[in-house]
Amino acid sequence: MSNVNEMVDKLLQELRRGTITIAVLSQLEKPQYGYSLVTILAEKGVQVEAGTLYPLLRRLEKQGLLISEWDTNEARPRKFYLLSALGKDVYIKLLDEWKKMASSMEGLINGGGTEHGND
Amino acid sequence: MEMIEKYIYAVTHRLPQSQRADIAMELRGLIEDMLGERTNGGPVAQEDVESVLLELGHPKDLAEKYRGSKRYLIGPELFHPYITVLKIVFFALVVAMSVVFIIEYMIEPRSVVEHIFGYVTSVVSASMQAFVWITVGFAIAQYKGVAPKAGIAEESEKWSPSYLPPVPDQKKRIKRGEAITGIVFSILFLVFLYSSSHVFGVMMFEDGELVNVIPFLNGERIEQFINIIYVITVIGILKEGLKLIIGKWTKKLALYNLILNAVTLVLVAFLFNDQAIWNPDFMQELNQVSKADLNQDTYDLIKTIWMQSKAWVVIGFTIVLIIDTVSGFYKAYLK
Numbered sequence: 494m495s496n497v498n499e500m501v502d503k504l505l506q507e508l509r510r511g512t513i514t515i516a517v518l519s520q521l522e523k524p525q526y527g528y529s530l531v532t533i534l535a536e537k538g539v540q541v542e543a544g545t546l547y548p549l550l551r552r553l554e555k556q557g558l559l560i561s562e563w564d565t566n567e568a569r570p571r572k573f574y575l576l577s578a579l580g581k582d583v584y585i586k587l588l589d590e591w592k593k594m595a596s597s598m599e600g601l602i603n604g605g606g607t608e609h610g611n612d
Numbered sequence: 613m614e615m616i617e618k619y620i621y622a623v624t625h626r627l628p629q630s631q632r633a634d635i636a637m638e639l640r641g642l643i644e645d646m647l648g649e650r651t652n653g654g655p656v657a658q659e660d661v662e663s664v665l666l667e668l669g670h671p672k673d674l675a676e677k678y679r680g681s682k683r684y685l686i687g688p689e690l691f692h693p694y695i696t697v698l699k700i701v702f703f704a705l706v707v708a709m710s711v712v713f714i715i716e717y718m719i720e721p722r723s724v725v726e727h728i729f730g731y732v733t734s735v736v737s738a739s740m741q742a743f744v745w746i747t748v749g750f751a752i753a754q755y756k757g758v759a760p761k762a763g764i765a766e767e768s769e770k771w772s773p774s775y776l777p778p779v780p781d782q783k784k785r786i787k788r789g790e791a792i793t794g795i796v797f798s799i800l801f802l803v804f805l806y807s808s809s810h811v812f813g814v815m816m817f818e819d820g821e822l823v824n825v826i827p828f829l830n831g832e833r834i835e836q837f838i839n840i841i842y843v844i845t846v847i848g849i850l851k852e853g854l855k856l857i858i859g860k861w862t863k864k865l866a867l868y869n870l871i872l873n874a875v876t877l878v879l880v881a882f883l884f885n886d887q888a889i890w891n892p893d894f895m896q897e898l899n900q901v902s903k904a905d906l907n908q909d910t911y912d913l914i915k916t917i918w919m920q921s922k923a924w925v926v927i928g929f930t931i932v933l934i935i936d937t938v939s940g941f942y943k944a945y946l947k
Contacts, residue, residue: 527638528645543642544668548677551635563637571641572634 513541515591517549518576518584521559526571550574558583615661616643622671627678635678643668686750693856694750696788697795701742701849704796708803709735715811719825738803745846749853784861784943791852798848805834805841813891814898826897833889844879847872861943869940873933880929890922 516539520530527547534541553559558580564571576584620639624632646664647656668674686694713731717724804812813827834841851872858865883889891897895915 526641528642528649532649542667542669543646544674544677547638547642548674548680551678552680569641569644570637572638 513539513545513549514553515584515587516541517546517553518558518580518587521574521576521580524562524573524575526564526573530574553580615658615665616640619643619665619668619671623675623678626672626675631678684754686747686754690750690754690857693853694746696856697746697750697849697853698743700792700795701746701799702739704799705738705742705803706735707796708800709738712803712807712811715815715825716807719811746849746853749846749850753853753857784946786855786859786861788856791855794852794855795849798845798852801848802841802845805829806838826894827891828894830889830891833886837883837889840879840883844876844883847876847879861940861946863944866937866940866944870937873937877930877933881926884922884926884929887922894918 516534517530520533525533527550528543530550531541531543531546534546550559550561554561554574557577559574560577560580561572561574564573620636620643623639624636627635643661643664646667647660650660650664651657709731713727716727716730720727811825812829813825816824816826851869854865854868895911895918898914899911
């Protein structure tokens with residue numbers, strides 16, 4: 494049994510890696526700092542470790558999808574992230590693809606395999 | 613809290629200088645946020661800090677995520693050729709040293725313990741040297757990105773199936789055996805020059821027993837030049853290592869080959885054009901040992917051969933290296 498769990502864990506990790514990016518982009522129309530994002534995502538059922546999310550935010554910023562700004566007005570300085578113009582475009586396209594993929598997967602899993610492509 | 617600062621330092625000192633301050637500030641904020649959530653704004657206990665840091669995970673892992681890539685001294689794509697070169701070099705070293713050991717034993721069977729001791733120490737020390745240099749060489753190759761993907765990376769970023777390089781012609785492929793032979797020869801070159809004063813020469817047999825060796829080379833001189841000999845050997849192994857890594861003749865490899873061969877040639881010429889490197893008493897010793905058997909004609913003949921072969925060593929090296937270089941370019945440009 495532990496073998497099954499191990500395998501599932503491993504594959505799930507790979508599966509999550511791709512979806513986390515979409516999850517993050519979906520929440521950044523308004524500026525958020527890292528930990529608030531962890532909380533929001535957790536509330537909506539997407540568990541992301543801070544240790545994964547913080548580096549990811551940085552990477553997305555480097556790729557030009559996010560812009561960031563330090564807010565030093567409050568007691569605790571925080572780095573806020575926000576979708577860039579490019580990030581918005583990318584997110585919209587990505588969302589499209591995600592929906593297609595989700596419905597294809599749905600078809601595959603429920604339809605037993607042959608239905609897809611007959612319609 | 614001291615532990616928090618220790619943790620932040622443990623992460624950031626593994627990161628590029630330019631990002632350290634920013635990430636440190638970000639992490640400090642994150643840890644405070646996590647603590648705040650845990651204690652609901654109440655006083656923070658040591659256990660809270662510990663559990664937050666445990667949740668963030670090992671500093672090394674976190675730093676790795678920030679870097680986005682793992683760092684290797686010798687990465688997976690180079691590891692296999694690295695091990696191959698190590699194996700070949702060790703094997704060649706042991707074989708060459710064993711030959712030297714056997715010859716030494718035959719010359720002086722009585723001091724066998726001494727020979728065994730010398731044999732073991734020289735195998736160990738030579739292996740250490742080889743290990744260090746090969747590792748350094750491969751680490752540099754890793755750092756400079758001399759990876760096997762060179763074949764495709766040479767082309768532009770846009771890729772189309774028509775860019776696929778042809779399956780290397782049988783003639784372009786570098787056979788492992790070829791590289792292995794090259795390394796073995798480099799090692800033999802080193803070991804025989806190194807022990808030149810007592811095993812590399814004309815062997816005199818009496819009743820089927822080896823009684824004396826008249827060395828070709830001047831041992832003292834060799835000792836002075838030992839560093840040059842090391843360099844020649846290292847270059848030889850480096851060259852074969854590159855061949856093993858790249859696997860087929862490319863323009864880049866042919867160029868490397870040219871450069872390394874040129875350096876080798878310069879060093880070899882420098883070494884052997886110095887007349888003092890040859891055993892100055894060679895003819896005399898030969899004459900002495902076989903006094904009875906040599907008449908004037910034979911003596912003259914041997915002398916001529918001796919004088920000429922000195923010159924021919926450099927010429928021979930030159931020819932071999934030129935052929936090697938040209939054939940490299942020929943194979944690289946072969947369609």
